[in-house]
Amino acid sequence: MKPLPFAKPTLDEETIAAVVEVLRSGWIASGPKVQEFESALSQYVGGRTVRTFTSATGALEVALQACGIGRGDEVIVPAMTFAASANVVMRVGATPVFVDVELDTRNIDVQALANAVTSRTKAIMPVHFAGLAVDMKGVYEVAQRHGLRVIEDAAHAIGTRFEGKRIGSFGDIVSFSFHPNKNMTTIEGGALSLPSNAELEAIELQRFHGLRREADGSADVLLPGGKYNLSDVSACIGISQLKQLDGFIERRHALVARYFDRLQSASPCTLPKRGDKDHSWHIFAPLLPLDSVALSRGQFIKAMHERGIAVGVHYPALHLFTAYRKLGYREGDFPNAEKIGRETVTLPLFPTMELSDVDRVCDAVGEVLAGAGRHR
Numbered sequence: 001m002k003p004l005p006f007a008k009p010t011l012d013e014e015t016i017a018a019v020v021e022v023l024r025s026g027w028i029a030s031g032p033k034v035q036e037f038e039s040a041l042s043q044y045v046g047g048r049t050v051r052t053f054t055s056a057t058g059a060l061e062v063a064l065q066a067c068g069i070g071r072g073d074e075v076i077v078p079a080m081t082f083a084a085s086a087n088v089v090m091r092v093g094a095t096p097v098f099v100d101v102e103l104d105t106r107n108i109d110v111q112a113l114a115n116a117v118t119s120r121t122k123a124i125m126p127v128h129f130a131g132l133a134v135d136m137k138g139v140y141e142v143a144q145r146h147g148l149r150v151i152e153d154a155a156h157a158i159g160t161r162f163e164g165k166r167i168g169s170f171g172d173i174v175s176f177s178f179h180p181n182k183n184m185t186t187i188e189g190g191a192l193s194l195p196s197n198a199e200l201e202a203i204e205l206q207r208f209h210g211l212r213r214e215a216d217g218s219a220d221v222l223l224p225g226g227k228y229n230l231s232d233v234s235a236c237i238g239i240s241q242l243k244q245l246d247g248f249i250e251r252r253h254a255l256v257a258r259y260f261d262r263l264q265s266a267s268p269c270t271l272p273k274r275g276d277k278d279h280s281w282h283i284f285a286p287l288l289p290l291d292s293v294a295l296s297r298g299q300f301i302k303a304m305h306e307r308g309i310a311v312g313v314h315y316p317a318l319h320l321f322t323a324y325r326k327l328g329y330r331e332g333d334f335p336n337a338e339k340i341g342r343e344t345v346t347l348p349l350f351p352t353m354e355l356s357d358v359d360r361v362c363d364a365v366g367e368v369l370a371g372a373g374r375h376r
């Protein structure tokens, strides 16, 4: 049977032909395609200013630098997210302060977030987990009350809406990722959607060597900037992907509806919150019933692999990694993130999957869990 990955980019012949054209054009680094992609993204998020980067990790780091966040500052981050969300905070010299997430949405618990604010807090970095929007009213209310910046990690959430409005079209700074596993790709890449042009110069300087070109053609280096500019090859893939994004998301909804139909009543797994049409379904990740089944997650993943089905883990709880235990975090600090971290499995979900593939995955999940036997 054909192997089923858990994620797969959709790259059509038209996109491949466009890449070949850019390669033949002689201009392959940042140029006209990057500008075109940034305008298309800007249009997608309601006309806000957008700048692209070589990754979302780079984009987040630059956003923190442009907001002047560094040594002595605290940034609030959910304990259930990819490592990049907190790594970037450490990389600018600030301290990530973890907060637990809600078990059903897997998004930051707004009450816990409010309780974590101290006199050193400078920013909140909410993550729209799996493509389900965080309670933006709650987050921005806390931010406003304490005068905090919000840097939304929307790596999972291009195309997601909150109360009908696209993520990235409102609020403070919003970061997207175009890694191949995300809802749209540029191979590697990321973008920031900005609320105003207040940080635009700082962001552009951090993105490209701190270099400013003067009107007379001379150049100056104003600060030791990084090197995060996207290539025209990547941008041309992005232009084509963005046109297809809403269709990709529609397809993800159809596949997820099938998962819910098949698993909701018939499976002992705990399904994620279903949300509504505002969800962009970056991943479909139920929790395994590890308390009642005589099977480890590793054994489950191996048994699925033997059936030709790849299963991911998004993610182990972030505070329990070595780098963050060093800050003093321990088991028991964030029970929901830890439970998700132990039990979560990401099942295959990508636009070119068939409904029959979903059925095959669900059959395999049922078979593996039934074959495992039960704890006492």
Ligand SMILES: *Cc1c(COP(=O)(O)O)cnc(C)c1O
Residues within 6 Å of the ligand: 054, 055, 056, 057, 058, 081, 082, 084, 085, 127, 153, 155, 156, 176, 177, 178, 179, 188, 189, 190
């Ligand atoms: C993928 C991801 C990132 C990093 O994106 P890159 O483009 O790979 O740097 C950051 N945060 C979250 C939540 C992610 O899933």
